[in-house]
Amino acid sequence: LPVLAVVGRPNVGKSTLVNRILGRREAVVEDKPGVTRDRVSYPAEWAGRRFTLVDTGGWEVDVAGIEARVAEQAEVAISLADAVLFVVDATVGPTATDERVVRLLRKSGKPVVLCANKVDGPRVEADAAELWSLGLGEPHPVSALHGRGTGDLLDAAMAALPTESQHGVARPGGPRRVALVGRPNVGKSSLLNKVLGTNRVVVDDVAGTTRDPVDELVELKGVPYWFVDTAGIRRRVHQTSGADFYASLRTQAAIEKAEVAVVLLDASNPLTEQDTRVIQQVIDAGRALVIAYNKWDLMDEDRRPYLEREIEKELVQIQWAPRVNISARTGWHTDRLVPAITRSLDSWDTRVPTGRLNAFLGELVAAHPHPLRGGKQPRILFATQASTRPPRFVIFASGFLEAGYRRFIERRLRETFGFEGTPISISVRVRE
Ligand code: GDP
16 A cells, blocks of 8 residues: 655654544543554555555654654655655744754655644644745645644645555566565574675666665575665664664565565564564555564474464464574575565465456355345355455445455455465445
8 A cells, every 4th residue: 555654753743643544532642752652554544545654653752862863763754655744833833853854855755745733723824834935835734633624634645645556566577575574683684694695686886876775686596686675674773762663663664665575583482462563564564475483493392382383373364474484593494485485476466367256256155155134145246356466356245245254255265366475355345
């Protein structure tokens, strides 16, 4: 999905605005800086358009040097966004920190929608108009607190955002893009070093080549791959507060940039909440997925079956993702990553022809009809695969299909057509 990032310095009202957009209750926001939430991205929708909303407001810590951090954080958010919602406090006007973010925004060339927040009365409206001086186009006066102006703001944001079909699909040619993700200390940089070891391809270091310096080109089994956002892996986050949030933002950036994500898990320890969150980020972003159990060298025979059972119990929902057991430290079985990546990407690219899809559904429904609801039976009329990367299916039916039945269809789709390593989505349109 296209990504809209909400960016701005602390206390301008980003979280309130995010809650407005998500239609959540106020309760999540506390009126003080330093409130940290654990998520950075949320699925959102406006006027029938779906997008991913990235919220940088969860990482607001009032400590010395905050200005530099805001800029750094904004830079990451901007790099992963397709469009940026830049929030300024109209009652305060642009500050030096705002100006700094403006420079980053200009440099990025990304579409920006300027939000003048806290416009609760006519006097402030004049202040909002002064924000034209930022050179980012029209300031949209908003009161996130009271909900005023947010509709117009979102209309403008939708106009700036590429549509879902422009996004994701159709990226022809070029090496495929791989993200190595996982919670801190799981072994990402060790694996990267192992993989880069002898395989790094020196891309023209000469000025003028268009390559993102945070990506590495690596040749594996004769095939080049981009390992994206590797600078984020190398850079150690030293700050104590907000470190997790920052890591999470980095992860989101890498995932958005990649086509396939390798999620590293520590096989020698139980799964943590952070692990499952990273996996969920990949699935929400609709990227292909490979699970790599790292630190396999630490596993002793006694604990192995126990841990495997414990970890896998939590991952039943993603049995479709290939598993690879590796040791980044010794290099053991790291060569098995490439076949798994290839399989996942192949599934991600797969298109089921409409004829085959409808034949499959016809047989399925005949053998396992939808349960009766209120004496009626919703009929499946027709289905089509709306997109690849990832595969999205649309089913037209005469009535609403229950969640359980949709999951059943997904399971059978996977059994029949494979789809190993890719999330798939099924939506239902009701036609009377
Ligand atoms: P990152 O934060 O995900 O980049 O993790 P690092 O690559 O920095 O690794 C964190 C720690 O785990 C370091 O002390 C590594 O030496 C260690 N480590 C990484 N991979 C392995 C592995 O396969 N086996 C063992 N035993 N230790 C590992």
